[in-house]
Amino acid sequence: MHEPIGDAAERLIVFRLPATAAGARHAECIDGADTGGLVRMNELRNELGAAQQKLAERKFVERAKGLLMKARNLSEDEAYHTLRRMAMERNRRMGEVARSVIEMAELLN
Secondary structure, three states: OOOOOOOHHHOOOEEEOOOOOOOOOEEEOOOOOOOHHHHHHHHHHHHHHHHHHHHHHHHHHHHHHHHHHHHHOOOHHHHHHHHHHHHHHHOOOHHHHHHHHHHHHHHHO
16 A cells, blocks of 8 residues: 655545435545544535525515515515415425515516
8 A cells, every 4th residue: 555645635535425414525535534624614614505595595585575565565474474375385495486576576577
């Protein structure tokens, strides 16, 4: 077997990236170097991406609720339940339905 050349940063690292239910990613180093930090960094990136997506979806939902409240003279609660019902009927996420409502409103204006 060959000795790795240089320090740990120069060693050959192979990543195995299976999708898991939790969205975690696993790393495996073929020369035995510690990859715990790399795994944690990937987990943090995944968590950040998920948080950013949730925030974006909330913004779409809030905007769509406002459009429904104005167009249909609904209360905030009624607008929320309208979006929720539409999402359930279409088997889609509320964020997707909210984006569709916003896009339709933009087309009509």
